[in-house]
Amino acid sequence: IIDNCMMKELDISMLATIARNIMECGNTYFYYAERKISDEEIEIRYHIANLHYDNSVMDIIKKLKYPKDNFRTSTLQWGKQLMIEKIKKSSIYQSLSKIEKSQVLNGNQAYHSKRQKELHTILDQDIESAIYNIFSNSAHAYYLGLGTNSMNGSLAHASYIKPVMVLCLAMEISILYSANILVDYLQLRKTLNQYITEEERDFIKRMTSSDKLLEWLEAQKEEYQDTFFDMKWTDDTEEIILE
Numbered sequence: 001i002i003d004n005c006m007m008k009e010l011d012i013s014m015l016a017t018i019a020r021n022i023m024e025c026g027n028t029y030f031y032y033a034e035r036k037i038s039d040e041e042i043e044i045r046y047h048i049a050n051l052h053y054d055n056s057v058m059d060i061i062k063k064l065k066y067p068k069d070n071f072r073t074s075t076l077q078w079g080k081q082l083m084i085e086k087i088k089k090s091s092i093y094q095s096l097s098k099i100e101k102s103q104v105l106n107g108n109q110a111y112h113s114k115r116q117k118e119l120h121t122i123l124d125q126d127i128e129s130a131i132y133n134i135f136s137n138s139a140h141a142y143y144l145g146l147g148t149n150s151m152n153g154s155l156a157h158a159s160y161i162k163p164v165m166v167l168c169l170a171m172e173i174s175i176l177y178s179a180n181i182l183v184d185y186l187q188l189r190k191t192l193n194q195y196i197t198e199e200e201r202d203f204i205k206r207m208t209s210s211d212k213l214l215e216w217l218e219a220q221k222e223e224y225q226d227t228f229f230d231m232k233w234t235d236d237t238e239e240i241i242l243e
Contacts, residue, residue, distance in 0.1 A: 012163050012170070013139045013149035019170035020135035023128070026177035030120045033188060044090045047083045048104060054080040122180050123210055127217070131169055138166045160224060172213045179207035
């Protein structure tokens with residue numbers, strides 16, 4: 001498709017960013033839509049998310065040396081304290097160890113996010129992490145991003161991670177995670193099923209499978225094993241000969 005359409009100026013870094021956001025949306029959706037959790041646990045997850053937001057914005061304001069004695073900063077500080085108070089009142093928080101309580105109040109990591117991944121796994125966590133890092137680096141980092149952000153990139157920054165590889169991953173990940181969200185949401189809101197046909201429902205279900213993506217990754221491993229030279233040792237001189 002790329003060759004036929006001559007999409008030499010395709011902004012791959014933008015598509016990688018979109019795919020990364022879809023991955024995050026998928027994990028966030030399943031975190032909040034976890035079945036059979038109490039209202040109290042839903043609330044504490046929501047409060048921790050708000051605490052994380054307040055902490056992040058306040059950290060930015062601090063580093064940019066914005067004035068602290070204004071309405072916006074005061075509102076953020078008030079919101080942060082409110083979330084902390086609500087979290088501390090939760091029996092879930094009170095049942096945690098001292099270290100876990102500290103981690104929760106730091107707001108740096110979602111409560112029970114690891115458990116959610118175990119309950120609903122779209123991809124192996126190592127593979128998901130690797131793909132997420134490819135997208136992140138392709139979007140902004142030196143110098144991997146310079147070689148993968150466009151089909152018209154410079155050979156000086158070429159590497160094993162090629163623009164076509166990033167583009168294929170972005171497409172497959174966007175379909176895979178979107179399909180998983182949609183299938184689960186249709187189960188959650190069953191009345192929506194009347195708006196799609198049986199054929200569409202079957203198609204969406206097939207798109208939730210990661211088999212094709214994993215097969216493609218396996219094929220990439222074979223290419224990775226290839227070397228530029230066929231290196232052999234001679235029996236008599238033990239000299240490397242490059243053919």
